[in-house]
Amino acid sequence: MSSVTTADTAGIDGRSRIAAALAKRMRGRRRAEVRFQVYGIAAIVLSVTMLAILLVTIIQAGYTAFIQAYFEIDVTIxxxxxxxxxxxDPDDLAMVNYAQIVESALVQLLDLEDQQVPLNTLLALPRARAENLIEELDAQIASGRITFAGITDFGQPVALGLLANLNTMPPVEDFLSDDLRGRVDLAAVIGLAGELRGALADVPIEFANLQRGRFVDADLLEPFADRVIPESVTDPRERTGLLRGVARAVNDSVAESVRLRFAEQSLSLGDLENADLADRLRSTLSEYVDEMISRGAGNQLRAMVLADPELIGQTISLDFLASSDVDVMMKGQISRDLPESRRQVNDLQLQWMDRLQEEGYLGTRFAWSLFTNGASTQPEQSGIGVAVVGSFYMMLIVLALALPLGVATAIYLEEFAPKNRATDVIEVNINNLAAVPSIVFGLLGLAVFVNFANLGRSAPLVGGLVLTLMTLPTIIIAARAALKAVPPSIREAALGVGASKTQSIFHHVLPLAMPGILTGTIIGMAQALGETAPLL
Structure with missing residues (x-):
């Protein structure tokens, strides 16, 4: 009796241990399933987050491409x-300089005759237009219109400390090139600010060097060479090159300080005593205005006049694109805080932009021309319209040629071709062609279709033929896989009810394989669409 009880107890204990082990294993499996679900959800969340970050970054960086700056002013023809x-006469009307008409209208709107021109604009005049500038500045100082403490004669060398406010000199390190920053002791350059001011204050500067922005040379910085150039640089030529680079940065910093000093005072065209200098300055200001206008403004006005000659003699409201430099400034892609020497738009043009924007003559709008214009050397006029149309035509050619040829080839190879060495060679080469880079097909098209067949470079036909050759292997491979996936029972049933082999293929097998064939076609077309630009 006791032995039976002991056996029963042992059996119960064994079953309990098995049940406990199974329960423990089930708990482990459930935990593993939960962990797997957590990992999957975490992967999805991470993927969606990365995608969202990518999209936000792209939108933040590229949304300004859909905005363009434009002028809207009255133009008298x-x-x-x-x-x-x-x-x-249309031929005579087409030869008129309409860009000059648009420029004159904007010049008249800005009223340049009463425009107060900062002295740094005079300082920036090209050499050919800066004749008599020294005498003019001396005359203005004598008349009291402008004042420079300690300076009465610009014809003589002037101490740099009188020309520039060295205490507010921009940091030299801001003007170092990226390459130079990694090769000099940046901390030493930053620490030289006070000593540089003392060394530069008494340097005599001639007016010609003032215009060129050349204030110091490497010799003046030689006492600081051991501090700014690392000891590891022992080659004398390399040391001299680094010192010259630092000297250029110092010159740029001092030039900015001088520019700010000269920008504090201004003159109008009527204030200038030298009439020739006034005319040269007037031409320079007109060029500044012209730089703000898109080169397409004249063409736009020409097209309007040719379409309606009755506009001649009238004053019309014309809206036209601003130049790319004004466009990027309006979009905030270039900081206004940058020194004038590092901006395409000078301070005077910025002043005009602010004024025109306040008065409603300058603004921004959605860039519809981005979708209608073609390629252009002027950034503000360029668009993707021609690219979209050309790609559409090429895709039509690819679809019309590659789909029927690819499907017909796949049907023959899969259903009718004998299984021999020749068929194997064809199949291997089709697979190899699917991996050939697009540039190879492009060179083939250039040699055969353009040079040999003389089909022309600009026609979409050539691009479509080349893309057809590139897309065919993809469609053939996908179509064969789709045909092979159709169950053999479909063929057998069709043949069993009296259909011929051709009828069984085209009436029963091909319709069932069409989803797979269309999938391969879409993949091939997408690949071809992505290759249109690099291929051309």
């Missing part, structure tokens, strides 16, 4: 300037 004879 003077008959004496456009068609003095009144003949309204």
């Amino acid at each position: 003077d008959e004496q300037a456009v068609d003095p004879d009144g003949a309204r």
Whole structure:
């Protein structure tokens, strides 16, 4: 009796241990399933987060491409300037300089005759236009219109400390090139600010060097060489090159300080005593205005006049694109805090932009031209319209040629071709062609279609033929896989009810394989669409 009880107890204990082990294993499996679900959810969340970050970054960096700056001003189409004879000959009207008409309208709006021009604009005049500038500045100092403490004669060398406010000199390190920053002791350059001011204050500067922005050379910085150039640089030529680079940064910093000093005072065209200098400055200001206008503004006005010659002699409201430099400034892609020497738009043009924007003559709008214009050397006029149309035409050619040829080839190889060495060679080469880079197909098209067949470079036909050759292997491989995936029972059933082999393929097998064939076609078309630009 006791032995039975002991056996029963042992059996119960064994079953309990098995049950406990199973329960423990089940708990482990459940924990593993939960962990797997957590890992999967975490992976999805991470993927969605990375995608969101990517999209936000792309939108933040590229949304300004859909905005463009434009002017909207009244333009008078003077008959004496456009068609003095009144003949309204389209050939003569097409030869008129309409860009000059637009520029004159904007110049008149800005009223340049009363424009206060900062002295740094005079200082930046090209050499050919800066004749008599020294005498003019001396005359203005004598008349009291401008004042420079301690300076009465710009014809003589002037101490640099009188020309620039060295205490507010921009940091030299801001003007070091990226390459130079990694090769000199940046901390030493930063620490030289006070000593540089003392060393530069009494340096005599001639007016010609003032205009060129050349204030110091490497010799003046030689006492600081051991501090700014690392000891590891022992080659004398390399040391001299680094010192010259630091000297350029010092020159740029001092030039910015001088520019700010000269920008504090201004003159109008009417204040200038030298009439020739006033005319040269007037031409420079007109060029500044012209730089703010897109080169397409003249073409736009020309097209309007040719379409409606009755506009001649009238004043019309014309909206036209601003130049790319004004465009990027309006979008905030270039900081206004940058020194003038490092901006494409100078301070005077910035002043005009602010004024025109306040008065409603300058603004931004959605860039519809981005989707209608073609390629252009002027950034503000360029668009993707031609690229979209050309890609569409090429895709039509690819679809019309590659799909029927690819499907027909796949049907023959899969259903009708004998299984021999020749068929194997064809199949291997089709697979190899799918891996050939697009540039190889491009060179083939250039040699065969353009040079040999003389089909022309600009026609979408050539690009479509080349992309067809590139897409065919993809469609053939996908179509064969789709045909092979159709169950053999479909073929057998069709043959069993009296259909021929051709009928069984085209009436029963091909319709069932079409989803797979279309998937391969979409993949091939997407690949071809992505290769249109690099291929061309």
